[in-house]
Amino acid sequence: MTKDRNRSIAVIAMLALVISLIPSMAFGAAKTVKAVTGLEVYQMSNTSAELNWDYVNGAEGYKVYKAASKTGKYTLVKTITSGKRTTFTSRNLKLGNTYYFKVKAVDTIYGKRTLSKKFSNIDSVKMEQCIPDYTIDFPKKLNEDGSLTVTITNKSKKEIQLAASPVIFNDLKDWSKDGILLKAVRYENLNTGDVDTEYLNYPYSLLKGESVKVTYELNKELQGTVSGIKGEEPPKAINYKEGGEGFAIGLTYRGQFFYMAIQYPDGQKLMTLDEYLQEILDSMDAAN
Incomplete structure (x- = not known):
């Protein structure tokens, strides 16, 4: 009797072992979640950064972790469900x-939500x-x-957005050595009059x-007008200032607002067409 009982227990144990091995037998090696590859991070604005990584085949989502140092403590900052x-x-x-x-990466394995090991x-x-x-x-x-025509070329990694409403300035700090500013300047660095930002x-x-x-x-x-920026009617700007050194165009880059300062060449004074014609007449009178 005892021998039959032990034989029955052995058979039950064998069946349990076979049942436990069915998933592995059916799918080969135990299924795991593949690790994410190709993670890249780049700055989007003064307060944000964008992460991109390669798609993991079969993944149901991802978990993003952040730390203040490479070997420091990483905190979960986002769970992505797609x-x-x-x-x-x-x-x-x-x-x-x-x-x-x-x-x-996150996936469901045998009914359980599972993270990639790595x-x-x-x-x-x-x-x-x-x-x-x-x-x-x-x-x-x-x-x-x-009038003054300049050619602006975007050398940045991302697009810049130009606003058609200009600002006339009398003074500007931090000029480059050749008198041409090749970087954006903040509004605080411009000594301007009132600015109409309606068109910005x-x-x-x-x-x-x-x-x-x-x-x-x-x-x-x-009143100053800007033309050449497609898609917009050239708006009116503030009145011209006597002794003005140049004008500025508003621009936005990665969510940050700047003014692009443009100085008149060789200190020349911008003229209206009437002023230009009058100057020609005056020079002709002087020649006679």
């Missing part, structure tokens, strides 16, 4: 700080002031009608590597 979404924007970051990120590669971003990179090609002199909400996008010719001129009422 396996097809392979991007995340981390916000409320501070200038001057370096942030480290890594990602794990993290992705670690990538970092140092938060620095976002300054657009562009060049301004100046003519040697004003146009025949007294309708920017013209200048993509990476693209150029645009912008012409600035004065009408009879000595």
Whole structure:
């Protein structure tokens, strides 16, 4: 009797073992979640950074972790519930700080939510002031009608958005040595009069590597207008200031607002067409 009982227990144990091995027999080696690869992080604005990584086949989501140092403690900052979404924007970051990120994939295995055993590669971003990179090609002199045309080329990694409403300035700090400012300046660095920002909400996008010719001129009422920025009617600006050194165009880059300062060539004074014609008449009278 005891022998039969022991035999029955052995058979039951064998059946239990076989049943436990069925998933492995059916699917081969035990299924695991593959690790995320190709993680890249780059700064989007003064307070945000964007993460991108490669899609993990079969993943149902991802978990994003952040730390203040590469070997420090990583905190879960985002759970993504779609396996097809392979991007995340981390916000409320501070200038001057370096942030480290890594990602794990999530999948359901035999009815249980399971994380990949390994993290992705670690990538970092140092938060620095976002300054657009562009060049301004100046003519040697004003146009025949007294207006000024410059060519602006976007050298940045991302698009910049130009606003068609200009600002006239009398003084500017931090000029480059040749008198041409090749970087954006903040509004605080411009000594300007009142600025009408009504038109600054309708920017013209200048993509990476693209150029645009912008012409600035004065009408009879000595109000400045900008033309050449496609898609917008040239709006009126503040009245011209006596002794003005140049004008500025509003621009937005990675969510940050700047003014692009443009100085008149060789200190020339911008003229209206009437002023230009009068100057010609005066020179003819002087010649006679």
